[in-house]
Amino acid sequence: MKKIISIIIVTVMIISAIPVYCFAGSSVTANGIVEISKYGNVKINLPHADVYKYFELGDIVTVSFGDVSIDVPLCVAFSDVDSGNAGLFCQGAGEDEETELAINTGNFAETYGIAKKTVFPDKTYKWDYQNGFSQSTVFTVKLKEKAGYLEEFTVRNLTSTNNRADYRELTDAQFANFRAVTAGHITDGVLYRTSSPVDTAIGRNTYADSICRENGITHFVNLGDSEESLKAYEGYTESYYCTVSHIAVEASMNPAADENKAKFAECFRYITANPGGKFAVHCREGKERTGMFIAIAECLMGASYEEITADYMTSYKNYYGIDENDKAYTVILNGNIKKTLTDLFGVDPQNADLVKEAEEYLSDIGLSYKEIISLETVLSGKCTLCVLIYNAFIHILRHLSAMIDSVSRL
Numbered sequence: 001m002k003k004i005i006s007i008i009i010v011t012v013m014i015i016s017a018i019p020v021y022c023f024a025g026s027s028v029t030a031n032g033i034v035e036i037s038k039y040g041n042v043k044i045n046l047p048h049a050d051v052y053k054y055f056e057l058g059d060i061v062t063v064s065f066g067d068v069s070i071d072v073p074l075c076v077a078f079s080d081v082d083s084g085n086a087g088l089f090c091q092g093a094g095e096d097e098e099t100e101l102a103i104n105t106g107n108f109a110e111t112y113g114i115a116k117k118t119v120f121p122d123k124t125y126k127w128d129y130q131n132g133f134s135q136s137t138v139f140t141v142k143l144k145e146k147a148g149y150l151e152e153f154t155v156r157n158l159t160s161t162n163n164r165a166d167y168r169e170l171t172d173a174q175f176a177n178f179r180a181v182t183a184g185h186i187t188d189g190v191l192y193r194t195s196s197p198v199d200t201a202i203g204r205n206t207y208a209d210s211i212c213r214e215n216g217i218t219h220f221v222n223l224g225d226s227e228e229s230l231k232a233y234e235g236y237t238e239s240y241y242c243t244v245s246h247i248a249v250e251a252s253m254n255p256a257a258d259e260n261k262a263k264f265a266e267c268f269r270y271i272t273a274n275p276g277g278k279f280a281v282h283c284r285e286g287k288e289r290t291g292m293f294i295a296i297a298e299c300l301m302g303a304s305y306e307e308i309t310a311d312y313m314t315s316y317k318n319y320y321g322i323d324e325n326d327k328a329y330t331v332i333l334n335g336n337i338k339k340t341l342t343d344l345f346g347v348d349p350q351n352a353d354l355v356k357e358a359e360e361y362l363s364d365i366g367l368s369y370k371e372i373i374s375l376e377t378v379l380s381g382k383c384t385l386c387v388l389i390y391n392a393f394i395h396i397l398r399h400l401s402a403m404i405d406s407v408s409r410l
Helices: 002-017 048-054 152-158 203-212 226-230 260-274 287-298 306-319 328-345 355-363 367-378 383-407
Strands: 025-031 035-036 044-047 060-065 068-075 088-089 096-102 115-117 125-127 138-145 191-194 219-222 245-248 279-282
Touching: 025 044, 025 048, 035 279, 044 048, 044 367, 048 096, 048 138, 068 152, 152 328, 191 203, 191 287, 219 260, 226 245, 260 287, 260 355, 260 367, 279 287, 287 306, 287 328, 287 355, 287 367, 306 328, 328 355, 355 367, 367 383
Parallel strands: 068 088, 191 279, 219 245, 219 279
Antiparallel strands: 025 138, 035 044, 044 096, 060 068, 060 138, 088 096, 115 125
């Protein structure tokens, strides 16, 4: 009898030592929504510590809420999934921090019908719950596939720091993710990209601000802040930034969103309204929102797909030290910039007339033909007549190419 009891005790001890998340069907419940961010990320009442009792990073989980049920990976950063894809994210180091449901460069709340965003003329906003959802909506997270996303997560989960001493191999400009944009027909000395010269969150602002001063930047295109948040940063009034012209639109991560289209249009118009200026485009890191804005400008100005993607991926080299030889390089390139351009233009950017696609995008967001020509004029540094003649030549080449293709199919 004692032997049987000993066996039972040992068995119970072994089973109790096995993490709960190892059992198929393990689940945890979040009772309510903590908040919906301005970008539509849904923070649920589920601390990281509770998530890690049941699951590990790289697991695929089924998240159910209302009549909706989706399978998503458990990750840390939004960039751990492809552009346009959803995930369950445990961002931040604190165990008490709440877990988020979000879409990389997308709007989770509106995509899944949880709430609709209303933006007011003063650029404030509010969320109104839809389709029976409310702040008390229950979310259930259940294990779908143990480590089902682990290989992809391991490749994508890159680390960076805000400490200049950790980037000794980089120049100050590279640490600030600052560089001139000269792809295609963009003339040198007109367009630049950088991390934020004012946002103190990632420790690069003073470097970026100083380099912008050195390069004589006359106008800032701020995709990351509102006017109110911009001027609230510590040290703003002592910065070079506050001495020159700027526009601040607080764009979202999704360039295809209607709200974002209007903000991108406003920024492109700001450039056309200031011919002769030297423009520095930034968000916080100068990586995603800035990357897409710059990519659209590069497409318009005749840059090749290779030039555009190389410029985009330079930010990943500056922050994470990856290059063409790293597996993560191709994964991020295909999952971020290529996928976003594909979604934006509706065609494979590697085999597309990117000038034509950019012109159509700019027209779609509200720019007139005259404004597009003005934008090309400013970015190229050429006269309007030269731009018109060049465009006419390109138009003729397009028609000739189409005719040749038609004949070749006969």
